[in-house]
Amino acid sequence: MTAPVLLTAGMALAFCAVHLFVGKLRFLDVAPRSRWLSFAGGVAVGYVFLHVMPEIGAHGGDFASATGWSVPAAEAAVYTLALAGLVLFYGIEQALERSRGTRMEQEGRDRPHHSVFWLHIAASALLVFIIGYLLNHREDDSVAGIALFFTAMVLHFVTADYGTRADHPEIYDSRGRWVLVVATLGGWLTGLGVELPELAIGCLFAFVGGAIVLVVLKEELPTDRESAFQPFLLGIVLYSVLVLGEVAVVGWE
Template identity: 30%
Template sequence: MNGTTLIGLSLASVLFLSLVHVLADMLRWKRQLPQKYWLSFADGISISYVFLGLLPKIVEGTAAFPDSLGYAAEILKHSPFLPLLIGLVAFYGMERMVEKPVDASGSHIAHEATGLRVWIHLASYAFYKAIIGYLIVQMNNPVSIVIFAISMAVHFLVVDYRMMDIHKGVYQRIGRWALTIAILVGWIVGATTVISPVVVTLLLSFLAGGIVLVVLEEEFSREHPSSFPAFVAAVAVYTVVQISI
């Protein structure tokens, strides 16, 4: 497949992903299927993609780091998941920043985060989406692009639910559109600039850390019921698909 066709496929994938947040509320099955089932299934797909899709690429990428990076290359070759850890910690910090307050009885108080914390949280997810848009352009295999797009679309449904739960009106009015534009901006940057494979690997690691954090937050949330059977079913389905490919 030539470069023009790959660019076209990546653009189609980004346009598809950009519509997920805009159309998420219109999906009929989200209203008919109990939330705990579709959320856990989406989480299972997301975490499976991290372990079976992203981590092998990260290990391969860090192993190829040039010696010209010096001591940093040595550290990353021996600790290839360090950027993943950094990404997880960074997103954890963002989540704690907008965490719902707890009353004296230990129950979460319903509220809508406001002020600077809202915009920092939205900006962090916009950066997250821009990374995804950028990474799609860097893929040179049509199958990889399609799998990545489908996996991220499912993951976006989880993010969309989470952001609506935390920010409600602000996300509905502004945040959803900001995330939609961010992924398109990321694609444009990727299509018009050349960035080192080292940076691509580091971005993959950061993305993996963010996905892991979002999944764990949802599956172990005390406020949102989850379904272990749905989670396991998703992991099994994705594993079969990955092995067959």
Template identity: 30%
Template sequence: MSIDAFIMGLTFIMIHMFANELIPANRIHRLKWFSFSGGLAVSYVFVYVLPTLHKEQLMTKEHHDFFTMESELYFIGLFGVIIFYGIQKVVRKAHVDNQENHIGMLFWFQISFFGFYNMLVAYTVVSQEVLGVQAVFYGLAVGLHFIAVAHDLWIEYGEAYNRVGRYILALGIIAGWATGLTLNLSSLTESIIFAFISGAMILNVLKYELPPDHESHFSTFTIGVLSYTMITLSLKYFFQW
């Protein structure tokens, strides 16, 4: 494991352990925080995730004859969207309907899914050997994404998240590390994993991480989008990511 991947993984673990303490308590500052992090996340989706998914599709089609179209991995990403959306829909409906007898079961269901999701993200970081400056900006975007996810889970489950949930999410990161170090999957399998988590991440960013209109701070959101986009595109140009 590279030192870059180790630092990113350790950062992701600390985020899940202390996400509820990282968000500013003041309402205005909190709105600006989520607007800025949402801007970074949206930029990350459009300047990194989608181009990388397209590159993976082209490489997979070139090396595997049974890929006859130009969209097979996009279908996997769409499957990630469906799975993620279905889980969030079930959970949020239960909370709206106040189905207290199902909350405990839904907690374990949702936490287990996100633990698995964290494992796949951590595996991707280790297996793709994201290094140097690229690791910093990858880690920044994914880290803010994890903060938003962890904060939402803390808001929904409170003490249950602090007592059990955050440790399961952190264990998902560790499991992804271990899998990336000990298991050599084929390039096709790695591309499928990346496509699946890309779909889940895209939906989460666009539907759940962007604050609603009455809680958003548009200028801060715009600053987040433009700053991350300009810096990332500049680094892509100079370092040929």
């Protein structure tokens, strides 16, 4: 299913604006951690558990039909992709921390090595490419559905890009953000010309869901972040209300 092209084009450009200008959002650079970042993280987690995970479960049946496996085995395979997304980004975060620590000891600079940071940018570019593609290929192509997807993703990008830029602002501002812009627009353009089978769409959703969970929890859980639980919870609650409201409306139709 596809959403209106002009609508998704505007959303892709909004994603690009976050990549380009997250460093200009000075109100996020506060200690303790900005409540807006915690709120955005809560919305993204709400999206994963109320939208992505149910869709992954629904695609388990398609996977079973395509492979001939039992439904439980097929669902396990699809959820393994979500785990893969989480593990990939966890591994990269660990590499960033080790690289930063090594460089601090050797050079006195609180920055990861360039090669490790570019690995992070490459993984992030893969994620935003997929999300850009999914703008044009979603199971729920209603206005409400695409609006909920956009809201969750644009707030997720604020959290993710802020964290990425914090690792190495010099590289991010000079080149890294432009790589993310190209990946976003590339994903959106690919979505216009390439329509994958529903099975593949389900796999992409699974991978994205696992990656988002890791990125958000990485930003929120460490004690040195001094994150705020109340805005995080508020983001989850407000997004849940919107999702449940959409479900109720659809159920009455």
